[in-house]
Amino acid sequence: MAMRFDIDRYKEIVDTLSRNRSRTLLTGFGIFWGIFMLLIMLGGGNGLKAILNENFEGFASNAILVGSGRTSKPYGGFKRDRFWYMDKTDIEAIKALIPEADIVTMMDADWGGDIAYGENSYTGIIKGMTYEYQEVESPKLIFGRWLNEVDCTQERKVCVIGKRVWSNLFPDGEDPTGMFIKVKNSYYQVIGVDGRNGGININGSPDQSVVIPYQLMDKMNNRGGRFDIMCMTAKEGADSDEFQDKVRALLSRRHSIAPDDKNAMMMLDTEKIFKIVDNLFKGVNILVILVGLGTLLAGAIGVSNIMMVTVKERTTEIGIRRAIGATPKMILSQIITESVGLTVLAGIFGILLSVLILWAAGNIVSNLPDVSFPVSFQIGFWIGIAVFSLLAVLGVLAGLAPALRAMNIKPVDAMRDE
Amino acid sequence: MLIELKDVNKTYFGAQPLHVLKGINLGIERGEFVSIMGASGSGKSTLLNILGILDNYDSGEYRINGKLIWDLTESKAAEYRNKMIGFIFQSYNLISFKTAVENVELPLFYQGISRHKRHEMAMEYIERLGLKDWAGHYPNEMSGGQKQRVAIARALVTKPDIILADEPTGALDSKTSVEIMDLLKELNEREKLTIIVVTHESGVANYTNRIIHIKDGVIGQIEENKAHNSVRFGSDGPLK
Numbered sequence: 001m002a003m004r005f006d007i008d009r010y011k012e013i014v015d016t017l018s019r020n021r022s023r024t025l026l027t028g029f030g031i032f033w034g035i036f037m038l039l040i041m042l043g044g045g046n047g048l049k050a051i052l053n054e055n056f057e058g059f060a061s062n063a064i065l066v067g068s069g070r071t072s073k074p075y076g077g078f079k080r081d082r083f084w085y086m087d088k089t090d091i092e093a094i095k096a097l098i099p100e101a102d103i104v105t106m107m108d109a110d111w112g113g114d115i116a117y118g119e120n121s122y123t124g125i126i127k128g129m130t131y132e133y134q135e136v137e138s139p140k141l142i143f144g145r146w147l148n149e150v151d152c153t154q155e156r157k158v159c160v161i162g163k164r165v166w167s168n169l170f171p172d173g174e175d176p177t178g179m180f181i182k183v184k185n186s187y188y189q190v191i192g193v194d195g196r197n198g199g200i201n202i203n204g205s206p207d208q209s210v211v212i213p214y215q216l217m218d219k220m221n222n223r224g225g226r227f228d229i230m231c232m233t234a235k236e237g238a239d240s241d242e243f244q245d246k247v248r249a250l251l252s253r254r255h256s257i258a259p260d261d262k263n264a265m266m267m268l269d270t271e272k273i274f275k276i277v278d279n280l281f282k283g284v285n286i287l288v289i290l291v292g293l294g295t296l297l298a299g300a301i302g303v304s305n306i307m308m309v310t311v312k313e314r315t316t317e318i319g320i321r322r323a324i325g326a327t328p329k330m331i332l333s334q335i336i337t338e339s340v341g342l343t344v345l346a347g348i349f350g351i352l353l354s355v356l357i358l359w360a361a362g363n364i365v366s367n368l369p370d371v372s373f374p375v376s377f378q379i380g381f382w383i384g385i386a387v388f389s390l391l392a393v394l395g396v397l398a399g400l401a402p403a404l405r406a407m408n409i410k411p412v413d414a415m416r417d418e
Numbered sequence: 419m420l421i422e423l424k425d426v427n428k429t430y431f432g433a434q435p436l437h438v439l440k441g442i443n444l445g446i447e448r449g450e451f452v453s454i455m456g457a458s459g460s461g462k463s464t465l466l467n468i469l470g471i472l473d474n475y476d477s478g479e480y481r482i483n484g485k486l487i488w489d490l491t492e493s494k495a496a497e498y499r500n501k502m503i504g505f506i507f508q509s510y511n512l513i514s515f516k517t518a519v520e521n522v523e524l525p526l527f528y529q530g531i532s533r534h535k536r537h538e539m540a541m542e543y544i545e546r547l548g549l550k551d552w553a554g555h556y557p558n559e560m561s562g563g564q565k566q567r568v569a570i571a572r573a574l575v576t577k578p579d580i581i582l583a584d585e586p587t588g589a590l591d592s593k594t595s596v597e598i599m600d601l602l603k604e605l606n607e608r609e610k611l612t613i614i615v616v617t618h619e620s621g622v623a624n625y626t627n628r629i630i631h632i633k634d635g636v637i638g639q640i641e642e643n644k645a646h647n648s649v650r651f652g653s654d655g656p657l658k
Contacts, residue, residue, distance in 0.1 A: 020515060327493035
């Protein structure tokens with residue numbers, strides 16, 4: 001007799017599953033738990049990645065930062081422990097001699113600068129930058145604009161303030177552009193507000209900073225064109241390591257530093273950091289998938305095991321069915337359909353609950369005071385579909401052994417062990 | 419001849435081969451009400467299994483309605499059982515998580531009859547057996563007699579050629595046993611159903627019109643019992 005794919009067959013399965021509730025629950029729990037854990041971990045990983053990525057937001061992925069420190073080796077007639085600084089000519093030299101260099105610019109910062117507007121004041125970080133710096137770390141402007149070339153060349157007394165500076169000086173949340181604020185001892189006109197949060201930063205968090213043209217900063221601090229941090233990006237397609245080596249060699253030569261003195265010249269390559277984070281999450285994902293699949297597989301084996309026991313328990317029932325006309329094929333398909341039904345049902349509950357919890361987690365995290373952006377912990381649609389298909393396959397596999405056993409039950413078995 | 423057995427042999431091959439049926443020859447006409455009686459170990463259960471196409475035999479011939487039952491595939495055997503034979507078991511063998519009417523529906527389900535039709539037919543038999551108010555109850559909510567009547571309804575619902583009853587009163591008290599045997603008798607008389615009762619109780623066998631005694635795997639005496647007086651205590655004496 002051909003297998004009938006009518007509603008009756010499914011009604012029969014639903015009856016069998018729903019009228020043996022505790023058995024169904026016990027059997028399904030393993031699958032439910034496996035799916036739940038897998039999706040919670042995957043979604044959690046996605047959310048963490050989003051949060052971590054937010055920290056890098058705006059950072060060029062090919063930026064290189066050079067910081068000057070104290071020499072750790074005697075070189076070129078100088079003793080060790082010498083301080084050195086970079087200056088404008090270094091920038092010109094790099095631009096002229098290293099073809100891979102794209103943007104080369106400097107940065108200087110003053111920690112603990114007093115900023116005030118009317119009665120409101122704030123102690124933040126004053127940063128001197130050039131308009132080119134936005135290529136290294138791009139601002140997220142809430143109001144106005146960032147520094148431009150003219151601001152820098154004409155040494156205009158303008159500033160871009162960070163979010164926290166803005167909310168402290170302008171507590172009513174008004175647009176501050178055009179207003180004059182006091183930075184240290186002079187007044188600067190606000191031209192924009194940078195809405196970025198903390199996260200990864202150079203020389204202090206952008207939300208606590210006031211950015212003014214570098215040239216003004218240099219004069220304010222009387223440093224005569226010297227600075228501690230240089231920021232640059234490599235041209236597209238350039239080899240970042242090679243570029244770094246060339247910069248190190250050039251600067252070492254110009255400042256009489258031992259070429260291998262890493263302490264004297266610190267270099268930071270954002271590409272490397274991005275790669276580390278990327279690899280970290282790739283690793284985390286692989287781990288999550290392995291652990292999740294393992295749990296799921298354990299669940300499927302659990303289903304198979306319990307179904308095996310129940311088939312033994314149901315020997316009489318199956319024997320009766322066989323005696324009154326069920327063919328072995330019908331019994332086989334019944335047990336497999338039960339198994340698939342059970343796994344898929346339990347899996348759907350797992351998917352629903354984990355999606356719900358991930359959604360709640362996303363909402364809670366997004367509303368945390370330190371998080372200004374919506375964080376999604378959700379799993380992708382296709383991941384959901386893939387997990388669902390996996391469930392069906394697992395259901396068939398889990399049902400196979402018990403079904404084969406059930407198929408071999410003879411109708412006479414119904415009359416035995418009474 | 420509805421049922422014909424010719425020199426049927428069956429041996430169980432275990433640690434020690436057991437020759438259970440030693441050349442059974444038997445004929446049962448349509449509409450007969452017979453019993454197969456024997457002590458335990460006489461081979462009556464094996465004979466029942468063969469008659470019910472639940473088991474194979476080693477040699478000989480078994481025909482139902484002229485159709486040779488030999489070397490059947492499992493699915494063919496299931497189909498024959500479903501269409502030709504209705505079983506009544508000692509322990510009712512109802513499915514515990516199905517209601518009375520659902521139990522009766524089950525053989526029709528395996529025939530591929532639609533749900534609506536199935537339910538209608540099952541309800542008809544449930545009513546005929548006086549179980550209308552119990553149709554939605556589960557077996558554990560019913561008495562032994564009620565359960566056995568559900569089982570009889572299940573056996574009848576496919577309109578089989580043969581009803582095979584294996585110790586149908588084995589789990590019942592004497593009063594209920596009388597009820598069930600009266601019911602079987604009535605079914606035989608009114609509906610001309612062919613009913614074969616396998617039992618070891620002479621009181622049960624006395625209800626039938628012919629008693630086939632089986633002993634040590636061979637058929638012994640075949641008693642015509644139209645007068646229902648084979649039991650010494652008399653025709654209307656206690657069953658047990």
